[in-house]
Amino acid sequence: MIEVKVKPGNCGMDTTICVESADQESARISIDSLCPFILKLARELGEVDAYEVCFTPVCDSPVYRLAGLYCKHPCCPVPAAIIKGVEAACGLALPQDVTIKIEKK
16 A cells, blocks of 8 residues: 655645555555545545556546546645555556755745
8 A cells, every 4th residue: 555645735734645556557545635625536536547547648637637626726736646646556656755845035
């Protein structure tokens, strides 16, 4: 199982994504979040085809299609974190941290 923890920033609505794969082709996703919009996305996401999620253009990704319906903030990092979790759970990428660092200079 892969666990991805997201601290999205100003909204403070931390999210934990758990992804499991038995066959490295499909992934079962469960999400615990303080964000009601991410919870709506999670209810519809469930089990996904890893290759469809990870290797289709952003606008065709089932994760981003649902994000388009439910996420109220276009720069929410949770959809990308879901895809990174699927990649790692299915052996399509090594589990490695991703960082976005913002500094006012």
